[in-house]
Amino acid sequence: MESNTIIKLKDVNFYYGQSRALTDISMTFGKNKVTALIGPSGCGKSTLLRLLNRMNDLIDGTRVEGEILFEEKNIYAPDVDPVEIRRKIGMVFQKPNPFPKTIYNNIAYGPKLTGVNAGDLDTLVEQSLKQSVLWDEVKDVLNKSAMNLSGGQQQRLCIARALAMKPDVLLMDEPTSALDPISTAKIEELIEELKKDYTIIIVTHNMQQAARISDETAFFYIGNLIEYNKTEKIFTKPEVKQTEDYITGRFG
Amino acid sequence: MMEEKRHTSLHYEKELQAIKDGIIYLGALTETAIRKAMKSLSDRDTELARRVIRDDDEIDRLDTDLEERCIKILALRQPTAIDLRFITTAIKITGHLERIGDMAVNIAEKVMLLNEEPQLKPYIDLPRMADLVGGMIKDSLDSFVKSDLEQAEKVRRVEQVIDDLNEQIFRELLTFMMEDSKNIHRALLVMQVSKNMERIADHAKGIADMVTYMVTGECVRHQTCSMLE
Numbered sequence: 001m002e003s004n005t006i007i008k009l010k011d012v013n014f015y016y017g018q019s020r021a022l023t024d025i026s027m028t029f030g031k032n033k034v035t036a037l038i039g040p041s042g043c044g045k046s047t048l049l050r051l052l053n054r055m056n057d058l059i060d061g062t063r064v065e066g067e068i069l070f071e072e073k074n075i076y077a078p079d080v081d082p083v084e085i086r087r088k089i090g091m092v093f094q095k096p097n098p099f100p101k102t103i104y105n106n107i108a109y110g111p112k113l114t115g116v117n118a119g120d121l122d123t124l125v126e127q128s129l130k131q132s133v134l135w136d137e138v139k140d141v142l143n144k145s146a147m148n149l150s151g152g153q154q155q156r157l158c159i160a161r162a163l164a165m166k167p168d169v170l171l172m173d174e175p176t177s178a179l180d181p182i183s184t185a186k187i188e189e190l191i192e193e194l195k196k197d198y199t200i201i202i203v204t205h206n207m208q209q210a211a212r213i214s215d216e217t218a219f220f221y222i223g224n225l226i227e228y229n230k231t232e233k234i235f236t237k238p239e240v241k242q243t244e245d246y247i248t249g250r251f252g
Numbered sequence: 253m254m255e256e257k258r259h260t261s262l263h264y265e266k267e268l269q270a271i272k273d274g275i276i277y278l279g280a281l282t283e284t285a286i287r288k289a290m291k292s293l294s295d296r297d298t299e300l301a302r303r304v305i306r307d308d309d310e311i312d313r314l315d316t317d318l319e320e321r322c323i324k325i326l327a328l329r330q331p332t333a334i335d336l337r338f339i340t341t342a343i344k345i346t347g348h349l350e351r352i353g354d355m356a357v358n359i360a361e362k363v364m365l366l367n368e369e370p371q372l373k374p375y376i377d378l379p380r381m382a383d384l385v386g387g388m389i390k391d392s393l394d395s396f397v398k399s400d401l402e403q404a405e406k407v408r409r410v411e412q413v414i415d416d417l418n419e420q421i422f423r424e425l426l427t428f429m430m431e432d433s434k435n436i437h438r439a440l441l442v443m444q445v446s447k448n449m450e451r452i453a454d455h456a457k458g459i460a461d462m463v464t465y466m467v468t469g470e471c472v473r474h475q476t477c478s479m480l481e
Contacts, residue, residue: 208330235332237469244333249264250257 006031006199012066021047023223034200036214043220045203049171053089054082090162094174096154098146103138106146107164124164132160133190152183172202188213211235219243271342274318278349279393281311285356290382293363304360311353318346341466348455355448362441372438381417381449388456395463407460414453421446
């Protein structure tokens with residue numbers, strides 16, 4: 001595996017029961033890059049994202065073929081613990097989903113479970129909230145409920161919660177689709193910052209968002225990877241007609 | 253562009269088509285302006301020259317209108333890929349066409365001065381140059397409408413011929429000036445007419461270069477024909 005590759009997919013097929021949702025996907029994700037997955041609803045982009053940290057395992061009747069290598073090891077190998085994979089490959093969802101706990105405990109909950117001692121927790125909470133650019137807004141209300149935060153703040157809290165587990169990769173499934181433009185801009189800015197330390201893979205329906213924040217863009221259609229290229233190339237001169245039709249709105 | 257599949261938004265589709273139509277109309281106006289400017293030279297028709305200068309207002313108005321519409325699309329539609337290349341090309345082409353209109357005005361102004369004095373010589377190469385330049389504008393705009401790279405390439409080749417003709421006219425006029433200093437004023441005016449034609453050809457080539465960019469995504473503005481081959 002090339003040194004700048006963190007995840008590699010080899011001939012991946014994915015099935016929900018009898019129905020195939022992904023067909024022969026082979027691709028690599030670069031370390032410290034932001035990669036956007038785009039495509040119409042039902043194209044398989046979110047399915048692919050969930051495959052990368054074994055979230056699809058939680059759905060009955062699903063089946064994976066092929067290999068997904070994370071740091072050269074197949075994450076679907078029998079000896080691999082999915083919980084450990086999800087720690088290294090964190091996830092942020094479409095709707096902010098803080099726990100009904102204090103802001104502090106939202107961040108501390110995961111690390112506590114994995115055995116981080118109480119003395120280190122304060123530092124970790126502060127560090128994670130600073131990384132997600134939320135610290136200044138919440139430092140005085142850490143013991144208040146996370147449910148009182150605005151939608152944008154809740155989403156940044158969820159990002160902080162994911163970062164507290166010290167992952168290598170952050171998967172984001174339409175992380176700003178429920179947010180207003182200002183909160184969206186803050187998350188996008190945050191993604192730019194985070195890519196220095198993390199690899200980010202983001203599913204988005206907002207084409208301009210993909211264009212703004214990602215280094216690479218992959219276009220999916222009916223379970224197939226149609227084009228995977230530098231974002232600039234995809235949005236100025238895509239190589240495949242189908243990609244062009246989709247991103248210019250000549251679709252359906 | 254229009255061989256493309258239609259956009260899901262028909263309004264967007266119409267906005268892009270309207271820009272294309274506007275450019276074709278603007279191109280027709282500039283072609284007419286050059287033809288009239290050259291006719292005013294060969295027919296020594298000062299009134300026609302005045303009309304060329306007057307009609308430039310319409311070219312300027314259309315240029316502004318098209319540019320505003322392109323900017324509106326950039327702001328409101330956020331075009332990508334072929335649409336983005338089409339809009340950036342359209343903005344550049346309107347700029348080139350507006351400048352071509354100005355060159356026709358420059359020629360008309362020189363014609364008005366030339367018409368105040370007896371004709372220096374019969375015009376042979378200048379009408380030929382005018383025909384070629386008119387053809388270049390037409391071909392460059394056709395290549396835009398049809399996304400035709402070959403036609404764009406043809407425009408680039410003719411531009412070299414125009415450069416040679418301009419050189420030839422320059423040398424010929426130099427001999428007139430050396431023969432008799434009374435010829436200098438008129439010879440300089442004719443030289444400026446020729447120079448303006450040569451610059452119009454540059455703008456037509458500029459349009460062809462943008463068409464190449466629109467179709468291929470590759471910038472060829474600063475490459476010569478031999479580099480492209």
